Amino acid sequence: NAGVTQTPKFQVLKTGQSMTLQCAQDMNHNSMYWYRQDPGMGLRLIYYSASEGTTDKGEVPNGYNVSRLNKREFSLRLESAAPSQTSVYFCASRRVIDYTFGSGTRLTVV
Amino acid sequence: GQQLNQSPQSMFIQEGEDVSMNCTSSSIFNTWLWYKQDPGEGPVLLIALYKAGELTSNGRLTAQFGITRKDSFLNISASIPSDVGIYFCAGQLSSGSARQLTFGSGTQLTVLP
Numbered sequence: 001n002a003g004v005t006q007t008p009k010f011q012v013l014k015t016g017q018s019m020t021l022q023c024a025q026d027m028n029h030n031s032m033y034w035y036r037q038d039p040g041m042g043l044r045l046i047y048y049s050a051s052e053g054t055t056d057k058g059e060v061p062n063g064y065n066v067s068r069l070n071k072r073e074f075s076l077r078l079e080s081a082a083p084s085q086t087s088v089y090f091c092a093s094r095r096v097i098d099y100t101f102g103s104g105t106r107l108t109v110v
Numbered sequence: 111g112q113q114l115n116q117s118p119q120s121m122f123i124q125e126g127e128d129v130s131m132n133c134t135s136s137s138i139f140n141t142w143l144w145y146k147q148d149p150g151e152g153p154v155l156l157i158a159l160y161k162a163g164e165l166t167s168n169g170r171l172t173a174q175f176g177i178t179r180k181d182s183f184l185n186i187s188a189s190i191p192s193d194v195g196i197y198f199c200a201g202q203l204s205s206g207s208a209r210q211l212t213f214g215s216g217t218q219l220t221v222l223p
Contacts, residue, residue, distance in 0.1 A: 004152075033210075040119070042198060042213035043153070058210065090152050097141060097160075097202070099211065101152025 003027070006091050006102035013081040013109045021076040021105050023091030031094040032074035033058075034066060036087040037104075043090060049074055081109045113137075116199050116214030123189055124222050131197060131217045132183040139201030142175050142182040143211065147196040156197075157184070189221050 007022045025032065030051045035043040045058030049068040063085060065077045074093075078085060086109045091102045116133045123129055133142075141160055145153035157168050159175035159182060166173055172185045182199055199214040 035213075040215055042114070042116070042215040043211075044213070045210055048210065092152070097143070097158050099143075099153075099155065101154070103151050 004091055004093055004100050004102035006089075006105050008105060009103070010106050011108070013078075013107065015082060015109060017081050018077070018079050019081065020078075021089055021091075021107075022073070023075060023102060024073045025091075025093040025100070026072065027093060027095065027100065028071070029093035029095045029100075030071070032068065033092040033094070033099075034064075034074070034076045035090045035092065036060065037090060038087050046076065046089075078107075081107075083109045085109050114199060114201060114212055114214040116217060118217060119215065120218040120220070122220045122222060125189060125191060127189055129186040129189055129193070129219060130183060131199075132181060133199035133201075133214045134181045135201055135212075136180070137201075138179040139203060139212075140179070141202040142173070143200040143202065144171075144173050144182070144184045145198045145200060147198065147216075149195070153198055186219075189219075191221050191223065194219060194221050 004025045033048045034046040037043045044060050047066040049055045052071045055066050067075045089105045092099050114133050114135050143158050144156045147153045157173040162179045163177050164175040170187045196216045196218050198216050200211040202211050
């Protein structure tokens with residue numbers, strides 16, 4: 001099915017470990033986004049990519065890096081995971097007003 | 111950053127009842143969106159509003175874009191069990207290439223049989 005695919009769905013990391021969250025969309029959208037969702041706080045924007053080859057910081061970028069590998073793929077990297085990064089991470093892509101979200105990655109940092 | 115205040119945080123209602131939730135902002139938005147999130151899934155767009163004063167329906171859902179452009183509400187009529195989930199408002203400014211969304215904190219809806 002067309003849409004946004006995120007991997008992995010679940011991950012447990014130890015403090016200080018690194019990992020990359022993968023996101024791919026097959027809708028030929030230019031813009032892609034990474035959000036984190038914490039209880040009672042809605043979704044907050046970490047980084048976004050308006051088009052292939054560009055990336056920009058969102059509201060909460062500290063501790064993260066991103067790579068827009070090509071038009072389809074936008075990855076999020078945690079270089080040194082911290083317990084404060086325990087969250088559910090959502091990738092999204094957009095065409096005009098139509099945002100399509102992936103099903104999320106639930107990350108726990110212990 | 112911009113803040114969206116969404117209320118109520120949670121609601122418990124009987125099946126068949128109507129539901130109302132709203133969002134207010136300290137800033138003006140050009141577009142208001144309402145999303146629903148089912149457990150274990152990402153948000154899915156329910157309704158998009160593009161003009162101040164606009165009233166839009168989608169089945170049992172009705173949403174309005176406030177005249178001041180700083181608020182919006184969502185009504186659900188005759189609730190059913192599958193309405194359970196978290197409802198988010200989101201505001202968007204049209205300026206800028208990325209058209210970022212600012213999300214409210216969500217309303218957790220529980221429908222009791």
